[in-house]
Amino acid sequence: MDDSTHTRTEAPHDAPRHRGRDSGSTAGPFALGLVAALIFLGLFLLIDRAWKIELEDRQSAAVASELASLRTQVESVINGLVHSTIGLAAYAYVHPDLGTDEFERVAERIYRGHEDLVISLTLARGPIVEFVYPLEGNEGVVGLNLATHPEQADSFRRVLNEREVVVAGPWPLVQGGYGLLVRAPVDTEPVPDSPAHLAVDEPMDQLSISSIALDFEALLERAGIGEQLGTLLLALRGRDGVGEAGPFFYNPHDLAEEAPHRHRIRFPGGEWQLLADVDPAHRDTDRPMAWWALGFVGALAVGGYTYRVGTGMQARRRDLDRYRGLVNRLEDPTLVVSGRRILWANPAFVRMLGQQPPVNTELAQLDLVHPDDLDRLPPNLDFTDSPPETHGREVRICVFHGGCRFFLLRWVPVDWERGRAWLLTFVDVNENRLLFDALTAARDLQDAMFEAIPGYAFVVDSEGTVRHVFGEACHRQEMAPALLGDTLDQLFPSDVAANFLEMVNRAIDEGTLQMHEYRLDVDLLKRLGIPEHETGARWFEARIRPLARAINGLPAVVWHALDVTDRRELEVKLKTMAWEDPLTGMANRAALDRAFPRLVARAERQGGRLALLFIDLDHFKPVNDRYGHVVGDQLLRRVAERLKSHLRPDDVLVRLGGDEFIVLTAPLEEREEGLHLAQRVQQDLDNAFEVHTGPGEFVELKVTSSIGVAFYPDVGRHLSDLMVAADRAMYQVKAQGRNDVGLAGDAPPNHGRPTPRV
Numbered sequence: 001m002d003d004s005t006h007t008r009t010e011a012p013h014d015a016p017r018h019r020g021r022d023s024g025s026t027a028g029p030f031a032l033g034l035v036a037a038l039i040f041l042g043l044f045l046l047i048d049r050a051w052k053i054e055l056e057d058r059q060s061a062a063v064a065s066e067l068a069s070l071r072t073q074v075e076s077v078i079n080g081l082v083h084s085t086i087g088l089a090a091y092a093y094v095h096p097d098l099g100t101d102e103f104e105r106v107a108e109r110i111y112r113g114h115e116d117l118v119i120s121l122t123l124a125r126g127p128i129v130e131f132v133y134p135l136e137g138n139e140g141v142v143g144l145n146l147a148t149h150p151e152q153a154d155s156f157r158r159v160l161n162e163r164e165v166v167v168a169g170p171w172p173l174v175q176g177g178y179g180l181l182v183r184a185p186v187d188t189e190p191v192p193d194s195p196a197h198l199a200v201d202e203p204m205d206q207l208s209i210s211s212i213a214l215d216f217e218a219l220l221e222r223a224g225i226g227e228q229l230g231t232l233l234l235a236l237r238g239r240d241g242v243g244e245a246g247p248f249f250y251n252p253h254d255l256a257e258e259a260p261h262r263h264r265i266r267f268p269g270g271e272w273q274l275l276a277d278v279d280p281a282h283r284d285t286d287r288p289m290a291w292w293a294l295g296f297v298g299a300l301a302v303g304g305y306t307y308r309v310g311t312g313m314q315a316r317r318r319d320l321d322r323y324r325g326l327v328n329r330l331e332d333p334t335l336v337v338s339g340r341r342i343l344w345a346n347p348a349f350v351r352m353l354g355q356q357p358p359v360n361t362e363l364a365q366l367d368l369v370h371p372d373d374l375d376r377l378p379p380n381l382d383f384t385d386s387p388p389e390t391h392g393r394e395v396r397i398c399v400f401h402g403g404c405r406f407f408l409l410r411w412v413p414v415d416w417e418r419g420r421a422w423l424l425t426f427v428d429v430n431e432n433r434l435l436f437d438a439l440t441a442a443r444d445l446q447d448a449m450f451e452a453i454p455g456y457a458f459v460v461d462s463e464g465t466v467r468h469v470f471g472e473a474c475h476r477q478e479m480a481p482a483l484l485g486d487t488l489d490q491l492f493p494s495d496v497a498a499n500f501l502e503m504v505n506r507a508i509d510e511g512t513l514q515m516h517e518y519r520l521d522v523d524l525l526k527r528l529g530i531p532e533h534e535t536g537a538r539w540f541e542a543r544i545r546p547l548a549r550a551i552n553g554l555p556a557v558v559w560h561a562l563d564v565t566d567r568r569e570l571e572v573k574l575k576t577m578a579w580e581d582p583l584t585g586m587a588n589r590a591a592l593d594r595a596f597p598r599l600v601a602r603a604e605r606q607g608g609r610l611a612l613l614f615i616d617l618d619h620f621k622p623v624n625d626r627y628g629h630v631v632g633d634q635l636l637r638r639v640a641e642r643l644k645s646h647l648r649p650d651d652v653l654v655r656l657g658g659d660e661f662i663v664l665t666a667p668l669e670e671r672e673e674g675l676h677l678a679q680r681v682q683q684d685l686d687n688a689f690e691v692h693t694g695p696g697e698f699v700e701l702k703v704t705s706s707i708g709v710a711f712y713p714d715v716g717r718h719l720s721d722l723m724v725a726a727d728r729a730m731y732q733v734k735a736q737g738r739n740d741v742g743l744a745g746d747a748p749p750n751h752g753r754p755t756p757r758v
Contacts, residue, residue, distance in 0.1 A: 028310055029306070029308075029310025029311055030307060032306050032309075032310045033302075033303040033304060033306040033307035034303060036302050036303055036305075037299040037300070037302055037303030040299050040302040040303075041299050044298060044299070045295075048295070060260075060261075063232065063261055063276060063278060064261065066232065067232075067261055067263045067274060067276055069224075070223060070224055070225055070234075070263075070274065071263045071265050071274055073223040073224050074219075074223040074225070074274075075265055075267055077117070077219060077222055078180075078182070078267040079267055079268070081117075081118070081182050081212050081214060082165055082167070082182055082184070082267060082269070084212060085165065085182045085183065085184040085210055085212045086165060086184045088106065088107065088110060088121060088123070088184070088210040088212075089184040089185060089186045089209070089210040091106050092123055092186045092207045092210060093186045093187060094582065095582075096206060096207060100131065103123060103131040103133065104131075104133050107121040107131075107133035108133065110212075116215070116218050116222075117215055117218045117219060117222060118213070118214060118215075119138070119175070119177065119213040119214065119215050120133065120134065120138040120141060120175070120212075120213045121133045121210070121211070121212050121213075122212075122213070123186075123207055123209075123211075124146060124208050124209050124210075124211070125205070125206065125207050125208065126205075126206070127145050127146045127208070128143060128146075129141050129142060129143060129144045129146065130142075130207075137175060138175045139175075140174045140175050141174050141175055144174055146209075151171045151172070152168065152171065152181065154168075154240065155168030155169075155181065155240055156183070156209065159183045159184065159185050159209050160185060160208060160209065163185050163187075164185070164268070164269055165182070165183065165184045165268040166182075166183045166184075166240075166269040166270070167181070167182050167183075167240075167241045167267055167268070167269045167270050168180070168183060168240050169181045169216070169239065169249075170216040170239065170249055170250075171239075173213060177215060177216075178215075178216045178217065179214055179215055179216055180213070180214040180216050180219060181211055181212070181213055182211065182212045182214065182269075183209050183211045183212075183269075184209065184211075185208070185209055186206070186207045186210060187206065187208075216250075220250070225250075231278055231279045232276050232278065232279065233255055233277045233278070233279055234252075234253070234255075234274065234276050235248055235250060235251040235252075235253065235255040235259065235274075235275045236248070236249060236250035236265075236272050236273070236274060236275075237249065237251075237272065237273045238271060238273050241267070241269050241270015241271060241272070242270060243264065243270065243271045243272065243273055244262075244264075244273040257275075259276060259277045260276075260277055261275065261276040261277065262274070262275055262276075263276075332348060332425050332426055332427050333346065333348040333349035333351075333352045333353075333407075333425075333426040334346045334348065334349055334423065334424065335424040336414065336421050336422070336424070337363055337421060337422050337424060338416070338419065338420070338421045338422070339382055339384045340362045340380060340381055340382045340383075340384075341360050341361070341362060341363070342357050342358075342359065342360065342361050342362075342363055343360075343416060344359075344416075345357055352399055352400065353366065353368075353399075353400055354400025354401070362381075363381045364381045367398060368397055368398055369396070369397060369398075370395065370396035370397070370398065372396075373395040373396050376393050376394075376395055377393065377395065383411055383422040383424075386411070386422075388411065388412045388413060389409075389410055389411050389412075390410060390412060392408035392409060392410040392427065393408070393409055393410075394406055394407070394408055394409075394429065397409075397426060405428060405430040406428075406429050406430045406432075406433040407426040407427060407428055407430075408426075408427040409425070409426055410424070410425045410427070411423065411424045411425075440548070441549055456530075456540075456561040456562075457469070457558060457559065457560045457561070458483070458558070458559045458561075459547070459551060459556055459558055459559075460488070460504050460556060460557055460559050461551055461552065461554040461555065461556040462508055462554050462556065463487070464487045464488035464497065464500070464501045464504065465485065465486070465487050466483050466485065466486050466487070466488075466491075467484075467552065467556060468484075468551075469483050469484055488500050488501055503516050503542070504544060504557050504559070507544045507546045507557045508546050508556075508557060511546055512546075513543060513544065513545050514542075514543075514544040514545075515541070515542070515543060515544075516541075516544060517539065517540070517542070518540055518542065519537050519538070519539050519540075520537060520538055520540065521536070521537045538563060538565045539563070539564050539565045539567075539568045540562065540563055541564045542560065542561045542562075543559075543560040544557050544558070544559050544560075545557060545558045545560070579591040579594070581654075581655040583636060583637065584636060584637050584640035584655050585637075586640050586644070586654060586655050587652055587653060587654045587655075588654065588655065589656060589657075591652070591654065592654045592662065592664060592719070593719065595652045596664065596719045599650075599664065599666060600712065600717075603667040603712065606667045608667035608668050608669055609668055609671065609674075609711050609712055609713065609714065610664060610665055610666075610667060610668070610711065610712035610722075611663075611665045611668055611671075611673070611674025611709060611710075612662065612663070612664050612665075612710045612711075612722040612723065612726050613662065613674070613677070613708070613726065614660070614662055614708040614710070614726035614729070614730045615643070615660065615661040615662070615663065615685075615706075615707050616659060616660050616661075616705065616706050616730050616734070617639065617659035617660075617703050617704075617705055618703060618704040618705060618706055618738040618739055619704070620632070620635075620703055623701055623703065627691075627693060627701075631691055631692075631693055631701075634692060635689055635691055635701055635703070636655070636659065638689045638690075638691065639661070639685065639689070640653065640655065640661070642684055642689075643661060643663065643681060643685075646677065646680055646681050646684065647663065647665075648665070650666035651663060651664065651666055652665075662723070663677070663681070665677065671711055674709055674711060675709060675741065675743065678707045678709050678741045679741055681705070682704075682705055682707050682739070682740065682741050686702075686704055686705075686739065687702075688700040688701065688702045689701050689702070689703070704739035705739065706730050706731075706733040706734045706738050706739065706740065706742075707730060707733065707740075707741045707742070708725075708726040708727060708728065708729030708730030708732070708733065708741075708742050708743075708744060709726060709729060709741060709743050709744060710722045710725035710729065710744035711744070711745075714744075715745065722744075725744035726744055728744065729743060729744040
């Protein structure tokens with residue numbers, strides 16, 4: 001019978017001898033077990049340290065992402081109010097004589113929607129605040145001298161000296177509270193005099209700056225910054241927009257200047273610095289107790305395992321081989337290559353390939369990589385001059401059992417047999433990729449639906465059929481039952497439907513977001529159940545986004561339509577204000593600068609010339625002195641209308657300022673055409689004008705005109721050259737008795753008269 005089936009019994013007197021032998025024979029394995037346990041503990045502590053660093057990095061990345069979001073929110077809020085301040089300043093510049101009612105009407109439009117944030121909107125005439133909205137609660141601001149204010153004087157002078165927007169504060173406000181001041185200059189031209197005169201108490205005649213005072217606490221609340229913001233401790237520095245050089249103005253947690261996280265918040269006129277640190281009570285870097293228990297148990301297990309291995313070389317080799325085999329099975333497939341040649345492959349790679357690749361075989365000969373993914377790797381799979389790729393590139397690898405799987409291929413340089421080589425690691429991410437594709441498909445439809453929630457939103461397939469209807473406006477007006485299942489041809493006229501279907505298919509074919517702006521008339525609005533607008537037709541802006549997945553077997557898009565009628569009307573109004581003279585309704589100097597290159601290009605193509613008429617009314621000042629500026633303004637409008645009656649559609653009539661007008665003609669074939677036009681205008685202006693002077697009262701006024709004519713390109717090729725030449729010719733007419741026409745080429749030299757400012 002085998003000895004292994006028996007239990008040998010030792011005699012009692014032999015026990016001490018055996019115990020001594022066992023003690024001596026176990027000393028070596030015990031020492032090896034102790035060393036192995038200590039090594040395991042060292043590795044465990046290294047792994048624990050790496051884990052802790054990874055947790056800290058993750059937390060740092062999360063903090064950076066959250067701070068970037070906060071910075072974007074703060075910049076968005078401030079930039080929106082900056083544009084509102086600039087708009088108020090621009091309106092004041094265009095209307096220098098605006099009154100209180102007009103200011104309140106404009107300010108109310110800006111104030112609307114920001115009641116919780118905006119404390120006041122002001123306009124200052126010189127250094128004195130003249131207009132305030134809303135007045136209730138802000139009475140103490142009226143008459144405030146900004147130039148002598150101990151805290152606001154510096155930002156006031158910066159606005160006027162630099163002619164740029166300044167975000168000042170936050171400072172304590174006169175009307176109470178703690179606020180931020182967004183200021184913009186009314187006039188963006190350089191200051192003609194020393195800025196020192198702005199500090200006196202005497203008010204200036206012109207409007208100087210516009211300001212919007214913001215509730216600082218409300219700004220922080222709207223931007224998402226608070227004293228208890230998750231796990232973050234936040235602070236802001238850089239009062240008056242001076243950035244990190246400025247002092248702290250928001251620091252509820254007493255953060256030091258060496259805070260680990262810093263972001264710059266930029267806005268017109270300056271910047272702030274956002275500092276942050278993680279609350280020590282929320283530092284998520286502690287490992288669970290089970291992890292430490294695992295380390296302790298692992299050390300005991302390794303020590304015990306090593307002790308058992310030490311009981312015999314044969315058993316130790318057998319156990320060691322088994323351990324190495326287990327490790328090899330768990331490792332990712334790995335190669336060592338030099339250029340394009342394979343130097344070594346680990347067992348996991350051999351299993352993936354199904355065979356042992358011979359040494360010095362070229363990697364391209366194995367046909368590992370899917371042909372469509374070769375362009376993601378170095379040419380010819382030669383890694384000699386390729387930069388390291390530690391993050392990995394996702395490619396499809398052909399495995400030996402057929403088919404392809406997704407792997408993340410990483411390569412880093414290593415020293416190999418006294419030479420330079422590359423370590424290629426293949427990480428199997430096939431299951432993750434399949435899961436990611438499934439999640440992407442689901443999230444794509446969800447994102448498309450969320451994008452289209454406001455306004456009118458439809459899912460339209462490539463054949464033009466409405467498959468889904470959603471969005472707040474559609475549900476509110478109960479449009480879904482009426483539109484669902486209809487085609488574009490049934491809902492719109494044929495030309496409109498064809499245009500819409502073309503946009504749908506373009507978005508599908510190109511796979512990109514398409515933008516389209518269109519107009520719907522009153523009859524079509526009624527048919528679709530959309531409420532009518534005051535002006536009848538309505539304008540919409542469509543965002544057409546293709547869906548990644550088909551709907552009922554057909555490609556489809558989300559058609560998201562927003563009503564932009566009010567925006568279009570505002571754009572038209574702003575364009576009118578930018579290019580028209582507010583008194584006469586004719587073009588202004590900016591429109592002349594814009595039209596001149598276009599007319600010059602036409603003249604060059606047609607081989608013609610342009611005529612510029614500089615018209616100055618004679619004896620206009622006595623009209624203003626006798627009848628007042630209201631009558632004078634009527635007379636200027638009558639003059640503009642009479643001038644317009646002599647011009648062709650392409651000619652440009654400009655009121656330069658005061659009683660001066662400019663006519664820039666479209667291309668002429670002969671110079672005589674421009675001279676005849678000037679003579680007709682001069683003769684017509686010689687006739688009397690009937691103007692209204694009071695209730696039921698009219699008076700006939702007679703003014704003459706002095707006209708200077710300059711031709712392009714005869715006297716110059718620039719607008720300034722033509723204006724100077726025509727202006728000199730006009731003043732020569734005035735010097736010779738007025739009420740006549742002078743040609744720029746006939747005018748004598750400029751006898752001591754300063755060159756006119758253009």
